[in-house]
Amino acid sequence: IPQSAANITILADKSDHVLGIMSGKLLLKTYHIDIGSGGLGNKIVKGDLKTPEGTFFICQRSILTPDDEYLGTRWMKLSYPNIEAANRGYSSGLITLQTKAAIINAINNRQTPPQNTPLGGSVGIHGGAKPSFGSDWTWGCVGLTSRDAEDFFSFVKIGTNVVITK
DSSP, X not given: OOTTOOSEEEEEETTXXXXXXXXXXXXXXXXXXXXXXXXXXOOOSTTSOOOOOEEEEEEEEEEEEEEETTTEEEEEEEOOSOHHHHHHHHHTTSSOHHHHHHHHHHHHTTOOOOSSSTTXXXXXXXXXXXXXXXXXXXXXXXXXXXHHHHHHHTTOOTTOEEEEEO
């Protein structure tokens, strides 16, 4: 990825198992990804092992030393639950109006939304993939090899937009 890369957006396609790094409308590079072991559906509740769909932003980024057995060497937390998840969760009775409001407020202020709700949390993009894990081994994250996560980590800032599609 060129050092001058600006205006980075991360696109993850769950069906095609591809993560793309975009600079504006230019596709800079693609990587193979694994998704949650819960299947292709959208994340609905904590523990469903599904990778959420929608628009998010990076709200935390960490270099992990020593590397974590499942997260590898890089962690980029997503702003999940997002507003769509909050609205869906409130409509279905999973969360209260107060929790919905707290999530919306956090997203609108580009902060980490509440992580301990019935909708789940701590969803991110990370390394750690190993052949022994097989495919779609995460608990709802976007998983790559640590080498691939390291490759674009320096271009990812707090606030970088991430779009995950089915």
